[in-house]
Amino acid sequence: MLSRHPSRRLLGLLGLVVAGIAFALHWRRNPSPCPYSQRRWIDLPRPVITRSRVRDLLGPRPGERVLEVGPGTGYYTLPVARSLEPDGTLHAADVQPAMVEHLQTRLQEANRRNVEPVGGDAQALPYADDSFEAAYLVLVLGEIPDQERALAELRRVLKPGGRLVVGELLPDPHFVRAGQLRRRAERQGFRFEERDGTPIGYVARLSVPA
Template structure:
């Protein structure tokens, strides 16, 4: 598989890393690695890199989905090259979003401008970087995408420190790069890529990021990892290894009591929640799953049942009924419930509570089970060996 054209991402002056220690890196970790990418001819690289034999091109749709790009975001494609992902991100962020193609070669940026214009993509910008700076303004981007490019950083600590400045608080970095495993990886990759995933991850963490996610289900020659910009020196950013965006947790490496596989838990939710807000019991279910993820376990290693009744009953109403009753356009709990269900969580609503609250069964969102009563769920699952967690 041919390597995509990689552009040397620029390096800013020294910054203070999360540890509070200034890091100097005056020597290139691999001098000359970018010499062949000066004055490129984009049409030649299109033929080499936008072909099915290249894994990241073949898996481009899966990669885009895994990036979890949202409409309205600003995404920087670092080392954009021929603009394959720049154009895909343009569609993903929509008219309200922005995509910035960053590259050291003006020839690539001109090609990105032309191809994006031909597609009518008006939200694409280009940014020429230098060996010393990305030229991206501070706090200007939501997501940085680095595909088969990180191993071309000659000054990785400075480069990532520069990128950290450009990210908004909580901003994400997605890194896709070649697996480098002696005895398994092709000789070309062993000779070309200076280090493996573990070394690259340690450099990124040292630069002020926390690893939050890894996707392993569709790439073979490459790996896909996500990092989040840490918010405060010394303060860990939340991790979302199983349920994205909800129930954030932090890793506690020296903890004496960790989640164990095989637990069965029943969460009894009755508390009220303001209309338009996520119910805390659902967020706690997400947190429970993420705790298992941080501990290296899978969602299937724990069985969770959530039963909603009392004031929590409204959390299961469909959008149409929710809006009519509470004046809020959408029920924000439904998307979280879907994520929980996809992870194997069973969600029930009490049929008695629905009647008491004058919510018809037809108002319950599709896919949510109506139990005869919450008491029935509690009694039955306790007989099945579930631990009872009242969240009142």
């Protein structure tokens, strides 16, 4: 039977939409990582910022030491780690202990030994200067309260000539536009090299001048 009060249903739906918009605006103004309880969403397929596109633009090579910031449950971790074999290492730093534990379990199940998950804040990375040949973060930069500080930290831990790949995709409320990324990264000493994507998302590569 059809509802005798369609206006109430409409108002209810409108209320949900308004609440959703309000939540998105609040989340954008108060950046924070995706909660572990919502991890199922970060394992969904990602158009534009695919695993292959990220890996190809990053160009990981056997024997390199690479950093992933904000790996979450490891959506990009395993493909990149395989490209570093036989003697390269992928360090995966996440600010959420639950994500680090989840990733450790996933790596054990996959018998993947060249990944080192660690707890770490992108605004104060637990690594020495010039530690890595490359680094990447996907759907992460906008979640960091001080993006320029995080970019400065990435600049610090990358070797001269090192590569940085950043991926962003709408409708992420923390979406960082390519122009914003370029301006902020260049202020921290990066050189903008390439952008691959569409109007709704992109993967960009930057580098540290040699």
